Amino acid sequence: MSMKSREMPGPVSDSRRDYEGVIDYIKDQVGHGWEYFNDLVRVVLSERGCYYEFRDMPEEFSGAVGSDFRYEFIGTEKAREMLRAIQQITAEDTHVDTAELSLMVIYTWDGVLRREDTFIHHWTKDENEDSGPTVLGAYRPDVVPLFFKLKVDSDLAEPLLGRRKGVLFFVSYVGDQHLMVWIPHHGPGVTDLNAMTGEKIVH
Numbered sequence: 001m002s003m004k005s006r007e008m009p010g011p012v013s014d015s016r017r018d019y020e021g022v023i024d025y026i027k028d029q030v031g032h033g034w035e036y037f038n039d040l041v042r043v044v045l046s047e048r049g050c051y052y053e054f055r056d057m058p059e060e061f062s063g064a065v066g067s068d069f070r071y072e073f074i075g076t077e078k079a080r081e082m083l084r085a086i087q088q089i090t091a092e093d094t095h096v097d098t099a100e101l102s103l104m105v106i107y108t109w110d111g112v113l114r115r116e117d118t119f120i121h122h123w124t125k126d127e128n129e130d131s132g133p134t135v136l137g138a139y140r141p142d143v144v145p146l147f148f149k150l151k152v153d154s155d156l157a158e159p160l161l162g163r164r165k166g167v168l169f170f171v172s173y174v175g176d177q178h179l180m181v182w183i184p185h186h187g188p189g190v191t192d193l194n195a196m197t198g199e200k201i202v203h
Contacts, residue, residue: 019059023053023058023059023061023063025065026049026051026063026064026065027044027051027063029048029049029065030044030045030046030048030049030050030051030063030065031046031048032044032046033045033046033047033048033050034046036171036174036179037055037171037174038146038147038171038172038173038174039055039109039146040054040055040056040106040109040146040147040171041053041054041055041146041147041171042054042055043169043171043174043179043181045071045181047067048065048066048067049063049064049065049066049067049069050063050064050069050071050181050183051063051064052169052171052181056111062149062167062169062183063183064167064183068183068184068186069181069182069183069184070181070182071179071180071181071182072179072180073174073177073178073179073180074177074178074179074180075177075178076144076178079144079170079172079178079180080141080142080144082170082180083105083141083144083145083148083170084141085160086103086148086150086160086168087103087121087139087141089101089152089154089156089157089160090103090121090123090133092156097154097155097164098123098125098153098154098155098156099124099125099126099153099154100123100124100125100151100152100153100154101121101122101123101133101150101152101154101156102121102122102123102124102149102150102151102152103119103120103121103122103148103149103150103151104118104119104120104147104148104149105118105119105120105137105139105145105147105148106118106145106146106147106148107119107140107143107145107146108146109146115136115137116137116138117137118136118137119136119137119138119139119140120134120135120136120137121133121134121135122134122135144172144178145170145172146171146172146173147169147170147171147172148169148170149167149168149169149170150167150168150169151166151167152164152165152166152167152168153165153185161182161184162184163184163185165184165185165186166182166183166184166185167182167183167185168180168181168182168183169181
């Protein structure tokens with residue numbers, strides 16, 4: 001299915017209006033910063049925050065307001081090593097102190113999202129404690145993807161990331177390097193903008 005396809009818009013639900021409002025708020029607060037992009041993803045970093053969005057599907061979005069995030073430009077071998085380490089975390093047996101491990105990897109993009117071009121591992125304690133993770137596609141250990149995102153709330157992440165909760169995203173081939181951004185989270189859990197109700201919590 002092409003991610004460029006669009007249906008005729010229907011009534012806008014309150015949850016979608018809230019979701020779009022939070023995205024607009026983050027973009028406004030981050031402002032005009034340093035912009036990086038490849039064929040799939042656009043990233044903006046500033047002294048006031050950061051966010052990414054898919055260029056063909058801007059509703060695929062994550063961001064944070066504030067200065068408590070870090071980023072670095074890395075080479076290809078370090079990118080492979082980091083993704084291998086993250087994939088190894090997802091391959092661990094379900095841990096008593098893991099609340100969520102969600103990894104999305106997109107290897108190639110030509111306007112169409114294909115299963116063979118992705119790897120998705122999703123596990124949350126509340127939803128899938130008995131059935132195990134949802135896994136789609138295939139992990140490619142030697143391929144640098146266009147993009148990956150890890151959303152994590154687990155003690156397993158601390159040795160690698162220095163904190164158990166947060167969002168890590170990676171964008172390849174921004175110039176001759178790759179960009180990696182880590183947004184730690186200090187609250188009771190990692191907040192998904194798609195699931196937000198009530199008070200708007202920005203991470």
